[in-house]
Structure formats: C-alpha cells, structure tokens
Amino acid sequence: MAHYNSIGKLVATFGVKGELLLQHHLGKTTSLKGLDALFIEVRKDEMLPYFIQSAKSKSPSEIYLKLEGVDAKETAQKLLQKEVWLTEEHFQKFAAKSAPATLLGFHLINEGEDIGEVLEVIEHPHQMLFRIDYQSKEALIPIHEETLQRIDKKKKQVHVILPEGLLDIYI
Numbered sequence: 146m147a148h149y150n151s152i153g154k155l156v157a158t159f160g161v162k163g164e165l166l167l168q169h170h171l172g173k174t175t176s177l178k179g180l181d182a183l184f185i186e187v188r189k190d191e192m193l194p195y196f197i198q199s200a201k202s203k204s205p206s207e208i209y210l211k212l213e214g215v216d217a218k219e220t221a222q223k224l225l226q227k228e229v230w231l232t233e234e235h236f237q238k239f240a241a242k243s244a245p246a247t248l249l250g251f252h253l254i255n256e257g258e259d260i261g262e263v264l265e266v267i268e269h270p271h272q273m274l275f276r277i278d279y280q281s282k283e284a285l286i287p288i289h290e291e292t293l294q295r296i297d298k299k300k301k302q303v304h305v306i307l308p309e310g311l312l313d314i315y316i
Contacts, residue, residue: 148232148233149184149192149230149231149232149233149236150230150231150232150233150236150240150246150249151228151229151230151246151265152167152169152170152171152183152229152230152231152236152239152240152246153167153168153169153170153171153206153228153229154167154168154226154227154228154229155167155168155185155210155224155225155226155227155229156168156225156226157225158218158221158222158225159209160218161217161218162211162216162217162218163211163212163215163216163217163218163220163221164209164210164211164221165209165210165211165212165215165221165224165225166203166207166208166209166210167207167208167209167210167229168206168207169206169207169208169229170206170244170245170246170266170268171206171239171240171241171244171246172240172241172243172244172245172246172247173205173240173241173244174202174204174205175202175208175239176200176201176202176208177197177200177208177239178200180197180200180231180235180239181196181197182194182195182196182197183195183197183229183230183231184229184230184231184232185224185227185228185229185230186227186228186229186230187227192230195212195213195214195215196212196213196214197210197211197212197213198211198212198213199211212224245266245268245273246266248263248266248275248296248303249263249264249265249266250262250263250301251263251296251301251302251303252301252302252303253275253277253286253302253303253305254302254303254304254305255305255306255307255312256306256307260277260279260286260312261277261278261279261284262277262278263275263276263277263303264276264277264278267285271289272287272288272289273287273288273289274286274287274288275288275303279312279315280315280316282315282316284312284315286305286307286311288303288305292305292306292307292308293305294306
C-alpha cells in the first residue's frame with residue numbers, strides 16, 4: 146500500500162466554477178506543476194484521488210486548485226475542511242527540505258530513548274506539536290527551542306529533552 150503525507154486542507158471556494166483554495170504546509174511557494182492527482186480524505190482513512198485540471202500559486206502557503214469533476218461552487222463546498230494528501234514520492238518532490246512536515250516518519254528520541262514515530266506535525270506560532278503513538282496511546286509532544294536538541298536526517302531521528310513528567314500523562 147502507498148504511504149501518504151498530509152499537505153494541508155481545502156479552506157475555501159473561489160469563483161463559481163468549483164475552484165478551491167488549498168492551504169498547505171509544504172514550506173515553499175508551489176503550483177504543484179507536474180502533479181496529475183492528489184488525494185482527499187473524504188472519511189477517516191478513506192482517500193480518493195482527484196485529478197488536477199489546473200493549479201496556481203496564491204501565496205507561499207496557498208494554492209488555487211481546479212479539480213476534475215468539481216464544476217460548481219456547491220460541489221466544491223462539500224470538500225471544504227477536508228485533508229489533502231500526496232504520495233510519499235510526490236511529497237518529497239514538492240515539500241521544502243526545511244519544512245516541518247518533512248519530519249513525518251522520523252523517530253522522536255527523548256534523552257536516548259525512542260518514544261515513537263512522528264505521525265503528524267501540527268504547527269502553531271511559537272511551537273510545533275508532534276503526534277506520536279506512545280505506549281499504544283496518542284500523545285501530542287510540544288517541540289520548541291527549549292526541548293529540541295538536534296535533528297539527524299540520515300538516521301531519521303529528532304532528539305529532544307522533554308520536561309519531567311510530560312510522558313507520564315499518557316501512561
């Protein structure tokens with residue numbers, strides 16, 4: 146099965162012909178040139194491919210999209226707030242090397258102990274949250290300049306020193 150990475154959400158419609166505005170976290174301005182299709186999560190863990198008719202960059206974090214089969218504003222509105230995904234291969238092609246989303250799949254190492262794989266990166270103005278499975282429970286781990294030690298891209302590891310007791314709330 147293909148591995149998918151979330152790139153953002155469809156946040157607004159544009160015009161009357163079914164155009165959509167994708168707010169992404171790829172870390173750079175892009176129009177997704179050369180990408181034929183993307184995947185939209187219509188229900189939890191159910192992704193459908195949508196073919197791109199046209200795409201135009203609006204800002205460093207937004208893209209206007211026209212998708213095949215989405216020809217009216219009403220049809221486009223049904224896709225609002227849906228998560229948009231790319232295959233791993235396309236994600237690597239379009240994401241900036243320094244984008245926080247590129248840390249998906251890395252392992253979080255707290256003081257030498259592997260505490261889990263980064264399943265999602267949630268960006269906030271002053272910190273990021275990494276969603277991991279810690280001892281079979283979902284855990285949100287804050288990452289900011291005080292907790293982050295280093296990132297080892299070769300080993301796919303993020304080394305941190307977490308506050309005392311943070312992981313205890315997930316046990």
